[in-house]
Amino acid sequence: MADAVMIQGTASDAGKSILAAALCRVLAQDGYKTAPFKSQNMSLNSYITKEGREIAVAQAVQAEAAKVEAEINMSPILMKPIADDMSQIILKGKVYKNMKAAAYFAEKDRLLQIINEAISELKTDYDLLVLEGGGNPAEVNLRDKDLVNMKAAEIAEAPVILIADIDKGGVFASIVGTLDLLTEKERKRVKGIIVNKFRGDPDAFKSGVELIEKHSQKKVLGVMPYLKDLNLPSEDSLQQKDYGNQDFKxxxxxxxxxxxxxxxxxxxxxxxxxxxxxxxxxxxxxxxxxxxxxxxxxxxxxxxxxxxxxxxxxxxxxxxxxxxxxxxxxxxxxxxxxxxxxxxxxxxxxxxxxxxxxxxxxxxxxxxxxxxxxxxxxxxxxxxxxxxxxxxxxxxxxxxxxxxxxxxxxxxxxxxxxxxxxxxxxxxxxxxxxxxxxxxxxxxxxxxxxxxxxxxxxxxxxxxxLSPNLEAEKTAAEIREDNYNYLAAEFRKYIDLEELYKIIFDN
Structure with missing residues (x-):
């Protein structure tokens, strides 16, 4: 039995964070004590744990989805950009220093040690880890600097599920191109593909699934619809958008x-x-x-x-x-x-x-x-x-x-x-x-x-x-719970869970 599974993406904003949260809730519903994990996160949205440590908000959301308390090991490295070439580095929840990229990667051995320790400690306390990658795992010019994709999967001994965003277009090229640029060892670690953000009936994409499986030699575990009614915090500034309906006051x-x-x-x-x-x-x-x-x-x-x-x-x-x-x-x-x-x-x-x-x-x-x-x-x-x-x-x-x-x-x-x-x-x-x-x-x-x-x-x-709104409304906590359960229900509906569980448990 693998005690970890990793969600990677063909690009930023492919939906990794949301689908990792979905899987965390599904596993929690099925009785597994599950912890989210992202080795290195770059975001200006952060959360403070009960211990007063700073982590990425995405892992706090995923922890809530998994029905566990957020902790620093779930987000051991957080980078908060302060300029185009400079970030504040948060290690294990505390400010380390402001660093440029070259200086940061010069400390790769120390960073890998932090990642190793975090994964090891989480595996001691949880049944399963749901890892999230960053960007695309096939950035070949950054392979020797990788801390968040295949390197993290290797440390955790996790099979990888590749998420592809069909809403942006180019889904076939992004999947096949990503796999082609991976090393043979990395390619073997990818055990399945999920096509995400499909507008319309996912069943209409059957021929597309067949083409992806033919060219990638990987099983497509499902096609997730575009979930426009989802309301969960985002770590990514790309997801800033206006909200409201036509009846706003x-x-x-x-x-x-x-x-x-x-x-x-x-x-x-x-x-x-x-x-x-x-x-x-x-x-x-x-x-x-x-x-x-x-x-x-x-x-x-x-x-x-x-x-x-x-x-x-x-x-x-x-x-x-x-x-x-x-x-x-x-x-x-x-x-x-x-x-x-x-x-x-x-x-x-x-x-x-x-x-x-x-x-x-x-x-x-x-x-x-x-x-x-x-x-x-x-x-x-x-x-x-x-x-x-x-x-x-x-x-x-x-x-x-x-x-x-x-x-x-x-x-x-x-x-x-x-x-x-x-x-x-x-x-x-x-x-x-x-x-x-x-x-x-x-x-x-x-x-x-x-x-x-x-x-x-x-x-x-x-x-x-205007008259105040005196109607009984759901609390923020109830709305958040509804979102997690809705997300899990959609995941169960469109993803081949039997095949996914085989990847996790029989790998």
């Missing part, structure tokens, strides 16, 4: 600066029937939204300069004067302040930059990264969340920097930070302006809290003279 504008991070914070608005959410990159696209969100940022100073250079800053200030609700999360919170200082040049050569001055706060960027899950008690300072004493909200922090409020500015949350092995500390977070329409917080995932999110939506509706 409110417009949420998320400012999509180049270094935007953790845009999954806003996934919880996707299923709200009254909401249209759109990503805005230019001043002309802003219009007159009911809510503007400045999201997290991996390069806060550069993204603030982007707001000035695109005239988005001026438009945001106009909206603030009109009374539009404006929220800053993490880096976006820092931008709403009066000044951001970078004395140690953590983000470049800019020592200091003026903020939007919508909040009376100042931020100094620091090398130490704060990564903690938190419980937050609201302090009744937000217009839409009054009389909230006694309620406890959940979230997590991922930031480098300390923010100081002016004496007349009020905090909006009392936090109890959770981190394994530490005494719980009481601290205060967030700031709101005097009129209450501009506020910011360091808390990611704050909108996952159902009462908080629904109160905000109903407040915005009331501000437009």
């Amino acid at each position: 409110l417009i949420i504008a998320v400012i999509a600066y180049p270094g935007m991070s953790n845009f999954t914070d806003f996934d919880y608005f996707k299923s709200a029937k009254d909401i249209q959410m759109r990503y805005v990159k230019r001043a002309a696209e802003l219009g007159n939204p009911d809510l503007i969100i400045l999201p997290g940022s991996k390069t806060t100073i550069n993204d603030l300069k982007f707001l000035y250079n695109t005239n988005l800053a001026a438009e945001i200030l106009k909206q603030a004067d009109k009374g539009t609700e404006i929220i800053g999360i993490c880096g976006g919170y820092q931008m709403l302040g009066q000044k951001i200082s970078d004395p140690d040049n953590l983000e470049g050569n800019e020592k200091e930059i003026e903020g939007l001055s919508l909040l009376k706060i100042k931020t100094v960027l620091e090398a130490e990264k704060i990564t903690r899950q938190v419980r937050a008690e609201p302090l009744n300072k937000l217009n839409f969340f009054k009389n909230s004493s006694g309620r406890v909200l959940s979230g997590y922090e991922i930031h480098q920097g300390k923010t100081v409020r002016a004496s007349e500015q009020q905090a909006i949350f009392r936090l109890k930070r959770q981190k394994s092995g530490e005494v719980e500390k009481i601290v205060y977070d967030g700031t709101v302006n005097e009129s209450g329409n501009v506020w910011g917080t360091y808390l990611h995932d704050i909108f996952k809290n159902d009462d908080f999110r629904k109160s905000l939506i109903n407040y915005l509706l009331s501000q437009k003279g």
Whole structure:
């Protein structure tokens, strides 16, 4: 019996993360204690584990699908781009250093040791591992640098299932070309193929399946349809898109600066029937939204300069004067302040930059990264969340920097930070302006809290003279569970599970 199986793809965004999540839920439903794993991830969307360690959000999603707790071994190496040729490297959940590609790959032996240890520890604790690859395994110019595809499969002794995205076109060439460029040993490791994102009836692709099997000499395990109604967090910026139906009553504008991070914070608005959410990159696209969100940022100073250079800053200030609700999360919170200082040049050569001055706060960027899950008690300072004493909200922090409020500015949350092995500390977070329409917080995932999110939506509706939505709705957790179960049901319907289980158990 193999104790691991790997999902690789013919290209980025082929659907590896989603199908790995599907397989995790199927295996969990069938009684297997399953762990997701991706040896090396590049993403600006991250998650904080209970131990206060930072991992890729994709593996947190897959862990939830597998009904297990997310942990650092599932995502031992995370790369967070900060420039075209530079990334912040997170090893085993902690910041290592900023590195260019050449310096990073020069440490390949150390990285392989980390991957080996993570796989070994996971195999001790779980029945099965579902590995996810990155990009395409046949990038021949990078074969000697591979840490995430065939090298990871070799370490885990995992058979490989190759995923091909038919929606982009060229599916035959991508499959056959990928297999042709693999070494003979690598090709033997590929035990099956899944065609993904088919629009229409997958049964109509029978002749295509026959052609793929003829030219590849590999079994096609199934043809997955395009799952347009799926609502799960994504690690990939390629999947940013506008959401909403024709009956929307409110417009949420998320400012999509180049270094935007953790845009999954806003996934919880996707299923709200009254909401249209759109990503805005230019001043002309802003219009007159009911809510503007400045999201997290991996390069806060550069993204603030982007707001000035695109005239988005001026438009945001106009909206603030009109009374539009404006929220800053993490880096976006820092931008709403009066000044951001970078004395140690953590983000470049800019020592200091003026903020939007919508909040009376100042931020100094620091090398130490704060990564903690938190419980937050609201302090009744937000217009839409009054009389909230006694309620406890959940979230997590991922930031480098300390923010100081002016004496007349009020905090909006009392936090109890959770981190394994530490005494719980009481601290205060967030700031709101005097009129209450501009506020910011360091808390990611704050909108996952159902009462908080629904109160905000109903407040915005009331501000437009519209009736609040009082219909009973599913919680964010219930919606997420529905998505995992729907995904698993579709996987069972269209994939030859008997053949897949033979690959896993008889390999």
